Amino acid sequence: xxxxxxxxxxxxxxxxxxxxxxxxxxxxxKLLARFQRRIGPPWYQPLADLIKLFSKEDLLPxxxxxxxxxxxxxxxxxxxxxxxxxxxxxxxxxxxxxxxLIVIQFLMSVPTLAYYLAGIASVGIYSILGGGRxxxxxxxxxxxxxxxxxxxxxxxxxxxxxxxxSSQLTMGPFIIFQPLGFILAVVGLIGKLKRDPLDIPSxxxxxxxxxxxxxxxxxxxxxxxxxxVQAVVGIFLLVNLYMGWSNLTFPFAAxxxxxxxxxxxxxxxxxxxxxxxxxxxxxxxGLGWRILVPLALLQLGFVILMGV
Amino acid sequence: xxxxxxxxxxxxxxxxxxxxxxxxxxGERVLGGTLRLGYVHRGIEKMATQRTYVxxxxxxERICGICSHVHTTTFCLAVEKLLGIEVPPRGQYIRAMMCxxxxxxxxxLWLGILAKHxxxxxxxxxxxxxxxxxxxxxxxxxxxxxxxxxxxxxxxxFDLSPEQVAMIKENVEKLKAQVSGVLDVIENEPAxxxxxxxxxxxxxxxxxxxxxxxxxxxxxGIDVDLRRDDPWPPYDQLDVNVITRPEGDAxxxxxxxxxxxxxxxxxxxILLSQMPVGPVTVRAPRKVPEGEVVTRSEAPRxxxxxxxxxxxxxxxxxxxxxxxxxxxxxxxxEQLSKIHVADIPVVLAxxxxxxACADR
Amino acid sequence: xxxxxxxxxxxxxxxxxxxxxPDTVAYPFGExxxxxxxxxxxxxxxxxxxxxxxxxxxxxxxALKLEKKSRDEFKLIHYPARCAYCSQxxxxxxxxxxxxxxxxxxxxAHPRELVVVLKEMKxxxx
Numbered sequence: 001x002x003x004x005x006x007x008x009x010x011x012x013x014x015x016x017x018x019x020x021x022x023x024x025x026x027x028x029x030k031l032l033a034r035f036q037r038r039i040g041p042p043w044y045q046p047l048a049d050l051i052k053l054f055s056k057e058d059l060l061p062x063x064x065x066x067x068x069x070x071x072x073x074x075x076x077x078x079x080x081x082x083x084x085x086x087x088x089x090x091x092x093x094x095x096x097x098x099x100x101l102i103v104i105q106f107l108m109s110v111p112t113l114a115y116y117l118a119g120i121a122s123v124g125i126y127s128i129l130g131g132g133r134x135x136x137x138x139x140x141x142x143x144x145x146x147x148x149x150x151x152x153x154x155x156x157x158x159x160x161x162x163x164x165x166s167s168q169l170t171m172g173p174f175i176i177f178q179p180l181g182f183i184l185a186v187v188g189l190i191g192k193l194k195r196d197p198l199d200i201p202s203x204x205x206x207x208x209x210x211x212x213x214x215x216x217x218x219x220x221x222x223x224x225x226x227x228x229v230q231a232v233v234g235i236f237l238l239v240n241l242y243m244g245w246s247n248l249t250f251p252f253a254a255x256x257x258x259x260x261x262x263x264x265x266x267x268x269x270x271x272x273x274x275x276x277x278x279x280x281x282x283x284x285x286g287l288g289w290r291i292l293v294p295l296a297l298l299q300l301g302f303v304i305l306m307g308v
Numbered sequence: 309x310x311x312x313x314x315x316x317x318x319x320x321x322x323x324x325x326x327x328x329x330x331x332x333x334x335g336e337r338v339l340g341g342t343l344r345l346g347y348v349h350r351g352i353e354k355m356a357t358q359r360t361y362v363x364x365x366x367x368x369e370r371i372c373g374i375c376s377h378v379h380t381t382t383f384c385l386a387v388e389k390l391l392g393i394e395v396p397p398r399g400q401y402i403r404a405m406m407c408x409x410x411x412x413x414x415x416x417l418w419l420g421i422l423a424k425h426x427x428x429x430x431x432x433x434x435x436x437x438x439x440x441x442x443x444x445x446x447x448x449x450x451x452x453x454x455x456x457x458x459x460x461x462x463x464x465x466f467d468l469s470p471e472q473v474a475m476i477k478e479n480v481e482k483l484k485a486q487v488s489g490v491l492d493v494i495e496n497e498p499a500x501x502x503x504x505x506x507x508x509x510x511x512x513x514x515x516x517x518x519x520x521x522x523x524x525x526x527x528x529g530i531d532v533d534l535r536r537d538d539p540w541p542p543y544d545q546l547d548v549n550v551i552t553r554p555e556g557d558a559x560x561x562x563x564x565x566x567x568x569x570x571x572x573x574x575x576x577x578i579l580l581s582q583m584p585v586g587p588v589t590v591r592a593p594r595k596v597p598e599g600e601v602v603t604r605s606e607a608p609r610x611x612x613x614x615x616x617x618x619x620x621x622x623x624x625x626x627x628x629x630x631x632x633x634x635x636x637x638x639x640x641x642e643q644l645s646k647i648h649v650a651d652i653p654v655v656l657a658x659x660x661x662x663x664a665c666a667d668r
Numbered sequence: 669x670x671x672x673x674x675x676x677x678x679x680x681x682x683x684x685x686x687x688x689x690p691d692t693v694a695y696p697f698g699e700x701x702x703x704x705x706x707x708x709x710x711x712x713x714x715x716x717x718x719x720x721x722x723x724x725x726x727x728x729x730x731a732l733k734l735e736k737k738s739r740d741e742f743k744l745i746h747y748p749a750r751c752a753y754c755s756q757x758x759x760x761x762x763x764x765x766x767x768x769x770x771x772x773x774x775x776x777a778h779p780r781e782l783v784v785v786l787k788e789m790k791x792x793x794x
Contacts, residue, residue, distance in 0.1 A: 036433035037685045038692045125314050129649075196427055197499075206650055208321060275678055277499030278427025280650040281336060363728035366754040434681050437691055451707040451768070457754045465759060466705075493678055 007085070007094045017084050021228030022046040024235070024266060031270040046228070050221050058217035065121040069215070072114040072121070073222035079110035080226060084233040088162050088240055090251070090258040096162040101153055104161065104237065105146065108192065111226055112138050115194075115201070118223075119211030130210025134201035136281055137191060140288030141198070145188030147296035151181040151303045152241040161240055168244025175242040177306070181299045182242045184292060186268060189234045191284075193227070195269065197276035200284060235265045311339060318347055322425065322653055325663035329640075333649055341644040343637065348667040356627040361387055361596060364624065365459060371629065372665040373454050374417060377403075377410045378607040379629075380459040385540055386603040386616040387461050390596050399463035399588040400542045405476075405579045406446070406458050407605075408572040412483065413442040414608035415569045418660050419490065422562065425653035426503045431493060438486040445479045448472060463589025477580060484573050491566050504558040508643045508655045511556060518639050522610020522632045523564045524659065528556035534606035545582075546575060558651075561658040594622045609633055609660055631665040706770040707753045710746050712786040716765035719744065719789065723757035723766050732757060744786040749779035 007013055025046040033040030060066055086093065086100040112134060119131020152174045153159050156167040168174060175182045191198040202210030212223055239261045279287065311334050318326035326347035332339040352371055356364050368383045369376045381403055388395065395403070416439035423431035443453045449472055450456040450465075458464050468476070494500060510520075512528045525532060533550040535543045551567045553560040600617040610632025619625040636659050643655050693700055702708070719742035724732045731751035736742040758767045766786070776782060 032429075034686050034690070035682045036430055037437050037688070037690050038433065039690045039694055125312065129314070196429070199427070200650075206322075206653060271682075274430045274682060276427075277423075277497070277503065279499075280503065280648060282648070283502065359728060360726075362726050362756065362760075366728040366752060366756060369754075370752075430678065430682060434685070437685075440691065447706065448703050449705075451703075451705040451755070452753070455752075455754070457707070457756075460759060465755065489681065493681070497678065 012087075012089050012092070012094075013085060014081055016089075017081055017229050017232055018225065020232045021225065022050075024232050025228050027263070027266050028231075028270050028273075031267065032274060035270070035274040050224065053216075053221035053224065054218050056217045058219060059214075060122055061124050061214055063123050064214065068121040069118060069219055072118045073219055073226055076111040076114040076226045077222055077229065079107045080229045080233050083107035084229065084236065086161060087233065087236045088165050089236065090254040091166070093162045096160055098163075099159045101149065101159045101161050101164070104233075105149065108230065108233065109138075109142070111230055112192070115211050118215070122211070122214040124214045126208045126213045127211050130201045130213065133281060134194070134211065137194070137198065137200055137284060140285050141188050141191030141292070144184055144288060144292035144296040145192070147293065147300055148181045148184040148188060149241065151178050151300055154300070154303050155307065157307075161237065165240040165244050173242065173244045178242070178299060178303060180295060181303075182238075184296050184299065185238055185242065186272070187292065189238060190269065190272060193231050193234060193269075196273040197278050198284065199278060200281050231269075235262055235269075239265060310334065316652070316656075322656060323663075324421070324661065327661065327663050331644060331652065336649050338644055338647050338649060338652065341641055343640055345637070345663065345667055348664050350668065352668045353627050353629060357624055360594070360622045361461060361624065362594070364627075365461065366457065368629075369455055369457065371631075371668055372662055374414045374662060375410060375607045375609065375612075375665065376454065377406050377456055377458055378605050378612060381407060382603050382605040382612055382614045383616070383627075384459045384461050385605075386601050386614050387596060388592070389601045389603065390599050390616065390618055391461075391592060392597075393462060393590055393592060395463045396587045396590060397542070397584040398467075398586045400540075401579050401583045402464045402466075402468065402588060403459065404542050404546075405576055405583075406450075406456060406464075408576045408579070409442050409446060411572045411608045412487075412569050412576075413439050413446075415565045415572075416442070416487075416490075418565060418657070419494070419562075422654070422657040423500070425657050426500060428497070428499065431490075431497075431500075434493075435490055438483065438490060441479050441483045441486065445476050448475055460589065460592075462592035463587070465589075467588045468583075473580065473583075477577075480573060480576050480580070484570070487566075487569050487573060491570065494562060494566050500562070501559060503651075504562055504654055504658075507558040507651045508647050508658070509555065509557040510639065510643060514639070514642060518635070518642075520610075520636050520639050522607075522636065523561060523568065524636050524639070525610070526550070526552045527560040527564050529554045532611075534604055534611055538604055540603075540605070542579070546578060548575065558654050558658040565660075595620065596622070596624075607632055609662060609665070610635065629668055631662070631668070633660075633662045633666040637661070637666060700772075702770045702772070704770055707755055707768045708770045709748065709768070709773045710751065710757070710784070710786070711767060711769045712744070713765045713767075714787045716763040717744065717787045718763060718765075719787070720762075722760045722762065726756050726760040728752060728754060728756060741790055743788045746784045746786050748773050748782045748784060 009015060026041065026043055029045070030040040060069060083104045085095050086104055115134050116131040119127040152164050155174060155177065156164040158164060194201055202212065212220060215223060239258065243261045245257050245261065311332050313330050313332050316322060316329040316331060318328050328344040328347065329341050331341040352367065356367055359367060365380055365383065369380050371379050416435050420432040420435040423435065446456055447453045449468065450458050458466070510528050512530055515525050515528050515530055521532065529552055531550055531552050533548060535548045536550055549571055551564055551571065553564055596618040598618055598620045600615070602613065602615050604611055604613045612632055613630040615628040616624055617626040640659065647655060719734060719736060721734045724734045729750050729752040731747045733745045734742060735745065755768055
């Protein structure tokens with residue numbers, strides 16, 4: 001019982017993922033700042049931002065649904081935290097079962113739906129526009145992402161992330177066999193996290209803040225936590241699916257390799273954010289269905305043929 | 309799909325200065341919009357009649373932060389015409405050099421804003437890093453990055469020492485290399501081209517109907533540039549290349565401003581190399597004889613026009629300023645039909661708004 | 669080749685940015701270098717000032733005030749909060765007494781109460 005609570009709340013549950021979320025946000029902002037010839041924030045900035053947000057006043061427009069707007073970020077936060085419980089951290093996973101990859105995908109889609117509902121529930125005009133755009137974006141990147149993620153599962157012969165990760169010890173890391181799949185998975189992750197170049201729902205030049213325009217105070221603080229934890233869980237997932245070098249015997253070596261792989265992923269995400277421009281929603285839909293889906297099917301077909 | 313009306317209100321991340329637009333959209337298509345100005349109106353024309361000419365130079369400088377030097381230059385030219393005095397050649401050359409540097413800094417600022425609205429924040433930061441070189445020149449020479457206080461009636465306030473001339477030459481060389489890098493990025497970056505090509509094309513007839521000036525007019529093929537057509541010295545001794553493009557869409561406007569930056573740097577070098585020696589200012593009397601005069605200049609955004617009437621005292625009787633942004637803004641509702649919602653930032657950036665200029 | 673070239677320029681700029689020193693300064697914890705000609709706070713050379721009032725007449729912002737009781741007793745007051753730092757006073761002064769230093773005026777919570785007495789001359793002095 002105590003052990004279960006420890007796993008849920010400390011590691012690899014709430015405290016660990018929130019701290020990793022802060023670390024991710026800081027590294028991302030610092031890298032982006034360095035790319036742009038700026039100094040960037042100090043290491044305690046994400047924590048300071050969260051504390052500041054929780055101390056601010058909570059305002060919503062007249063007619064907005066206050067209770068719904070409070071519950072939506074909390075539900076999303078619990079969904080992504082739960083998704084993170086099933087992903088091995090340097091080979092350590094207390095909860096893992098056959099088929100947890102599907103559950104993780106489902107849980108990671110809850111924040112997207114919650115984002116849309118948050119836009120509708122806070123009845124400002126920019127929120128509604130942003131919410132609608134986020135669903136349009138969801139339809140464009142989710143299908144290629146699902147097809148691509150099936151690649152490692154087929155290759156390892158299992159739908160459990162822990163199994164996929166440990167089977168790379170014998171088969172070699174999947175990024176070598178499925179480089180195209182890795183790139184497509186990174187694109188899908190960028191879309192899911194709503195980062196540049198796919199931050200169309202919250203493009204500040206067009207729709208001020210997207211669904212979160214009217215949020216402030218503690219509710220916005222929770223949404224920031226959701227974004228950070230979602231990013232961290234997504235990175236852990238991709239590292240385990242494609243870069244399985246962390247399944248070595250010695251725990252310190254495993255932790256070190258896992259850390260290096262995660263930092264590499266953060267570098268890729270920040271670099272993509274700095275180099276590419278924001279797409280228009282019709283360009284994204286064209287890209288998603290005309291380029292990404294055929295490529296993902298090609299990659300999956302190749303994996304199946306290789307296994308046969 | 310129903311028609312909804314979104315406000316690009318006085319407060320919006322898209323706008324540097326307050327401006328009110330109501331844009332009607334249906335889904336992701338824009339149907340049209342209305343415009344409302346006046347949020348930054350400070351009554352500068354009225355204030356100018358309550359202050360002396362000497363004080364007015366500093367008042368006029370604060371009409372706009374980006375094109376401040378060209379406003380004071382045009383005003384000083386008007387007063388000097390009424391007084392009948394002529395600025396010494398070295399003063400004219402320094403004035404023109406500051407004008408060209410201001411054009412460089414304004415276009416680099418504009419490029420950063422366009423890149424930021426398209427999502428390329430890195431290009432924004434890099435363009436503004438290059439702009440710092442131009443601002444360093446202006447700070448070293450005049451003592452202020454944006455408000456130079458370079459002009460006074462009768463000439464310029466400061467002279468250039470040999471060390472300063474060497475510093476300017478060095479920085480201009482560095483700027484030329486950086487600007488070619490920026491031009492490279494603009495021409496080869498597919499995302500920028502994809503977002504701006506074919507967006508909101510404006511025909512030359514529409515430009516003539518609305519009397520649009522500046523880079524927006526040159527992007528639709530109209531060959532007009534006051535540095536060549538109505539020059540004040542020393543522009544009459546310089547050979548200015550006027551760059552036009554026939555397409556008239558946002559991509560043409562982007563390319564024109566980038567190429568104009570390069571041209572301005574070339575003019576800067578020529579001005580520095582041909583700078584005559586001598587005094588930089590003449591003494592100007594305080595009381596201006598009766599008369600009225602119109603002077604024009606090519607600001608970074610187009611033609612700026614000053615009408616000045618004096619009644620013999622040391623305060624102007626009437627000052628009228630027509631800034632280029634006002635002419636270009638009248639084209640905005642026309643441009644806003646038949647585009648996507650995501651193109652609104654690109655269209656607004658292509659106009660290169662300077663609402664402080666437009667509202668005075 | 670064209671595709672290589674298009675990414676090349678932006679990636680080049682990013683790598684260059686990471687290697688070189690950042691543009692921004694963590695003011696006020698870092699140092700700020702201002703050039704010598706920077707138009708900062710107003711300073712005066714009291715020996716040269718005669719209380720003629722040319723600077724007061726030409727100031728566009730009304731930041732200078734001269735309280736003249738008699739020919740030899742005057743007080744020159746400067747309001748830094750109203751000043752536009754335009755150097756018109758420096759141009760107008762025929763004696764070269766008033767001018768700019770390149771020091772920054774410190775921030776304060778009550779800018780309207782900022783008053784600097786530049787020169788005070790009493791009857792019988794000078």
